[in-house]
Amino acid sequence: MANWLLKSEPTVYSFDQFLADGTTYWDGVRNYQARKNLRAMKKGDTAFFYHSNEDRQVVGTAEVTREAYPDPTDDTDEWVVVDIKPLKRLVSPVSLHQFKMDSVLKHSALVRQSRLSVMPLDPAQAKRITELASA
DNA sequence: GCCAACGTTGGC
DNA sequence: GCCAACGTTGGC
Numbered sequence: 505m506a507n508w509l510l511k512s513e514p515t516v517y518s519f520d521q522f523l524a525d526g527t528t529y530w531d532g533v534r535n536y537q538a539r540k541n542l543r544a545m546k547k548g549d550t551a552f553f554y555h556s557n558e559d560r561q562v563v564g565t566a567e568v569t570r571e572a573y574p575d576p577t578d579d580t581d582e583w584v585v586v587d588i589k590p591l592k593r594l595v596s597p598v599s600l601h602q603f604k605m606d607s608v609l610k611h612s613a614l615v616r617q618s619r620l621s622v623m624p625l626d627p628a629q630a631k632r633i634t635e636l637a638s639a
Numbered sequence: 640g641c642c643a644a645c646g647t648t649g650g651c
Numbered sequence: 652g653c654c655a656a657c658g659t660t661g662g663c
Contacts, residue, residue, distance in 0.1 A: 511660095511661090556661060557662080
């Protein structure tokens with residue numbers, strides 16, 4: 505089972521809204537690398553939910569419930585979405601600053617490729633986020 | 640609000 | 652196919 509990180513601006517779509525919705529499709533991806541990652545997501549995979557801009561921290565987890573299918577908000581049929589449902593809110597959110605300070609997480613795509621919105625995490629990185637989140 | 644990083648577009 | 656111009660993202 506793979507681990508992913510999804511970015512969202514809290515003013516556009518927050519984790520609170522996601523919890524209220526119960527499920528959502530992850531739309532609006534218009535970047536080839538992000539699309540490649542979306543297509544690689546499998547049902548049952550875990551995704552960490554990161555608030556960009558104002559918040560700049562990982563605030564919760566989600567599970568992939570449906571693999572990539574055409575983005576309903578896209579007329580060109582070129583882009584895809586996945587369905588996800590919330591798992592839980594983190595006890596302690598993990599900030600971008602913590603990522604940069606951490607010997608494992610500083611190598612993650614979140615730090616190295618700040619503009620990528622859908623990115624993979626390796627097992628060590630996912631484990632480390634979980635550790636920090638429950639501390 | 641500014642700016643760096645980076646992706647896309649279009650002229651040649 | 653190259654590269655300058657431009658637009659967008661996201662951290663600070």
